[in-house]
């Protein structure tokens with residue numbers, strides 16, 4: 001499979017790498033890392049990473065702008081993208097061919113070649129592994145990009161999916177010049193307003209009987225705190241790891257709906273997210289509701305997940 005992918009990449013005139021909307025460190029890390037690796041290994045010029053730029057991860061790099069015509073002439077590579085609806089550029093439908101590399105448990109099989117390994121910590125881990133095993137050229141920038149993906153998606157090597165292999169691959173990236181201290185500093189930096197909104201989240205969290213902790217952040221609150229949606233959504237882990245509260249969430253108003261960023265340190269939450277039209281990983285998922293009044297039912301369902309989990313533990 002990987003050999004065939006590399007063959008296709010080698011043959012392609014033009015390549016466009018696409019991740020998901022609201023990109024995170026793993027998504028952008030895969031895009032920038034893979035782009036650079038392909039350029040350097042196969043001596044290609046026309047390799048592009050497209051999608052939405054991220055404000056808080058702007059230091060990682062800048063995405064490219066491509067025309068419809070370029071799409072028609074390109075091989076598209078999906079990275080860190082579970083479902084096509086979440087593709088950060090819808091024009092992938094124009095492409096000659098699509099191949100896919102992903103790590104989501106709920107990932108749909110798609111494209112002429114599709115490699116999904118949901119046991120790894122990050123999609124960037126797959127790309128780094130391919131580079132390591134196939135002797136691809138990995139510059140310092142590519143190594144930094146991919147390690148950012150691994151660090152952010154694994155919560156600094158703390159989440160499920162982190163294996164001995166993750167560390168082997170990390171060692172490889174460090175050998176290629178990735179700077180652990182520098183990356184962690186960049187990843188950890190927050191703006192003053194982002195810290196303030198975290199304070200708001202802690203002060204205004206609600207809790208349920210079984211142990212679901214959550215906080216609603218309306219557009220008005222984001223305005224009051226002078227934070228962007230993206231900065232507000234980063235506050236989700238301010239509610240992480242409280243004794244007795246194994247599931248936590250931020251509920252953020254966006255356009256005409258409310259996005260739920262759901263996290264867990266035990267109970268499986270991806271099925272709960274599925275129920276509300278979302279998805280993701282077993283311990284980190286997302287979904288949406290349309291009215292504030294639906295929060296109540298959601299919290300009842302979250303409680304049910306926690307109750308089942310507690311019963312299973314006994």
Ligand SMILES: [Mn+2]
Pocket residue numbers: 026027080103122123153
């Ligand atoms: Mn990912």
